[in-house]
Amino acid sequence: xxxxxxxxxxxxxxxxxxxxxxxxxxxxxxxxxxxxxxxxxxxxxxxxxxxxxxxxxxxxxxxxxxxxxxxxxxxxxxxxxxxxxxxxxxxxxxxxxxxxxxxxxxxxxxxxxxxxxxxxxxxxxxxxxxxxxxxxxxxxxxxxxxxxxxxxxxxxxxxxxxxxxxxxxxxxxxxxxxxxxxxxxxxxxxxxxxxxxxxxxxxxxxxxxxxxxxxxxxxxxxxxxxxxxxxxxxxxxxxxxxxxxxxxxxxxxxxxxxxxxxxxxxxxxxxxxxxxxxxxxxxxxxxxxxxxxxxxxxxxxxxxxxxxxxxxxxxxxxxxxxxxxxxxxxxxxxxxxxxxxxxxxxxxxxxxxxxxxxxxxxxxxxxxxxxxxxxxxxxxxxxxxx
Numbered sequence: 001x002x003x004x005x006x007x008x009x010x011x012x013x014x015x016x017x018x019x020x021x022x023x024x025x026x027x028x029x030x031x032x033x034x035x036x037x038x039x040x041x042x043x044x045x046x047x048x049x050x051x052x053x054x055x056x057x058x059x060x061x062x063x064x065x066x067x068x069x070x071x072x073x074x075x076x077x078x079x080x081x082x083x084x085x086x087x088x089x090x091x092x093x094x095x096x097x098x099x100x101x102x103x104x105x106x107x108x109x110x111x112x113x114x115x116x117x118x119x120x121x122x123x124x125x126x127x128x129x130x131x132x133x134x135x136x137x138x139x140x141x142x143x144x145x146x147x148x149x150x151x152x153x154x155x156x157x158x159x160x161x162x163x164x165x166x167x168x169x170x171x172x173x174x175x176x177x178x179x180x181x182x183x184x185x186x187x188x189x190x191x192x193x194x195x196x197x198x199x200x201x202x203x204x205x206x207x208x209x210x211x212x213x214x215x216x217x218x219x220x221x222x223x224x225x226x227x228x229x230x231x232x233x234x235x236x237x238x239x240x241x242x243x244x245x246x247x248x249x250x251x252x253x254x255x256x257x258x259x260x261x262x263x264x265x266x267x268x269x270x271x272x273x274x275x276x277x278x279x280x281x282x283x284x285x286x287x288x289x290x291x292x293x294x295x296x297x298x299x300x301x302x303x304x305x306x307x308x309x310x311x312x313x314x315x316x317x318x319x320x321x322x323x324x325x326x327x328x329x330x331x332x333x334x335x336x337x338x339x340x341x342x343x344x345x346x347x348x349x350x351x352x353x354x355x356x357x358x359x360x361x362x363x364x365x366x367x368x369x370x371x372x373x374x375x376x377x378x379x380x381x382x383x384x385x386x
Contacts, residue, residue, distance in 0.1 A: 003070070003186065004254040011066030011247060025244045026057035047228050054237035063243040064216075066250055067206075071180070071198050071218035072191035077231055078216055078238035078246075082181060082201020083109050085215030087117075089177050089197050090146060092223070092230035096122035099144040101169075103160065104352040105130045105153025107179065111349060129353040130158035131290070136165050140172035149195075150179035151188075152290070155348050155362060156355060157281040157306060159290030162297060166194040175223065181205075184335075185218075186257060187300035196223055204335025205302065207242075208249035208256055214242045256337075256367065260303030263373065264365035270374055271307050276381055278358060281306040303365040304334050306344075308357045313384065318343050318359060321384035327368055327376040339366035339373055 001009075014021055031050050033039040042051045050057060056064070060078055067076035079085050090113070094100060102114055104127040114125040128139055130153055147169040151160035162178065169176045178195040180188055184205035190198035200206065202214035215238075219227055268282040280287070282305035283294040294301075309318070322330060328341035344360040365373065 006069045007066070007250055007254050010069035011062035011064075013062075022248065023059055023062040023244070025240050026059045027053075027240055028057050029053040046232075047225070054235065055232070056237070057240050059240040059247075060238055060243045063238075063247045063250075066247055067185070067200075067202075067216045068218055070185045070250065071200075071216075072189055073198065073218040074220045075224045076216055076218040077228060078202070078214060078243055079231060079236040080215065080238055080242075081213050082199070082203055082215040083113075084234075084236050085199040085201070085217045086110050086177075086179065087113055088231045088234055088236055089199055089217055089227060090114075090118065090148070091234070092227045093146050093175050094118065094121075094123045097143060098123050098146075099141050100125045101136065101139055101144060101147045101174070102127050103130050103148060103150050103153070104128060104350050105156050105158050106148065106150050107154040108349070110148070110150075110179075127350075127352040130160050131353075132165075133161035134164040134168055137168040137172065140168065140174065142173075144169075144172060144174045146177060147174050148177045148179075150182075152182055152283050152294070154182075155306060155344055155360060157283055157288065157290075159283050159288075159294045159297075161293050162190070162193045162195065170194070181335075182302055182304060183298060183300075184253060184257060184302060186253060187298050187302065191218070191220075193297070196220070197227065201333075201335075202246045203333060205253060205257065205260075206250050206335075207246050208253065208336060209245070210333065210336030210338065212242045212245045212249070214238055214246050257300070257302060259367050260365055261301050263367075263370045264301065264303045264305055264363070266370050267363065267365055267373060267377070268305055268307075271377075274381060276309055276313065276384060278308045278310045281308065281360075302335075304362070305365075306360055306362045309359040309361065311358045313359055315343075315359075317384050318361070320386065321380040322361075324383060325376055325380055327366075327373055328363070328380070334364035336364075337367045339368055340364040 064076045175196040177197045178190045180198045181201045198218045200216045272280045284301040
């Protein structure tokens with residue numbers, strides 16, 4: 001079946017739920033067993049059925065089954081946030097004395113976790129240039145256990161050569177973790193690229209309505225138990241209500257994402273013609289570095305991209321532009337139905353590949369009419385220039 005068909009049918013079993021189309025929400029902490037033998041069997045196979053509320057309920061399992069279909073992996077597990085998916089995946093493979101290779105353009109909280117908790121635990125992190133490709137082999141060490149990738153980058157949208165990195169990482173005995181949130185698991189197939197673990201902030205496009213905190217970890221048999229044990233030991237359990245909402249959002253993702261994609265591309269092209277804009281950071285634009293890799297490996301783009309203002313504009317100018325936007329509201333996260341706009345520091349934290357451009361602004365194109373979004377930005381530029 002095509003992926004869009006799988007998204008509609010995965011994780012549904014109406015016959016097991018009195019013919020009800022959507023799996024119901026099961027709230028549970030304690031699960032009762034009729035015999036000692038049944039209790040012992042559930043304990044020995046705690047990842048294969050209902051065992052205890054923290055390990056999941058039928059609602060959780062339905063969502064996880066759907067995510068594994070979306071991502072093309074044998075297994076998926078839900079955790080309370082995208083950051084929880086990142087931290088659990090890293091901690092599953094790293095211990096004192098190990099070495100981690102982390103892409104320099106990574107999501108900010110991931111960098112904070114590496115420089116804070118992982119450093120305290122005795123794990124050394126080396127940040128690498130997003131454009132390194134097969135050159136990652138030069139940074140591999142015997143103690144390198146994980147190469148972490150994110151493509152495009154969270155703020156600056158560099159595209160990584162994932163197949164080349166996977167090949168070299170595996171040759172050196174390291175696992176590859178990929179943050180697949182930007183492509184939502186729909187426009188990039190990490191499993192086909194040989195990635196060991198694909199994570200998402202389901203808070204974003206899977207949820208789609210800015211009302212869910214949820215993360216997902218998709219993986220195959222060889223790492224499944226390792227990651228599940230780590231998630232269990234950390235006490236990460238996704239709420240059944242959030243899994244229900246995310247499962248509902250997942251059903252419409254194939255309809256929503258093309259609108260996000262089309263609006264973002266129109267906005268990106270419109271912004272590229274503005275005299276105030278130095279450059280637009282959108283991987284689907286031929287002018288964006290990494291476009292050829294994006295065209296090779298991705299089947300589409302989503303609503304998140306950025307642009308850089310020319311150097312003559314200050315923070316005061318940016319505030320004048322953004323403070324009175326009608327449709328583009330300021331707020332973190334993205335992937336919902338509403339458009340967002342957020343200014344970022346002129347020099348995002350980097351250690352391997354310095355960022356030298358000017359004032360960065362990130363946009364998430366929502367589901368509003370594109371004409372209205374352009375009018376809102378146009379009025380903002382009038383205020384910026386004034």
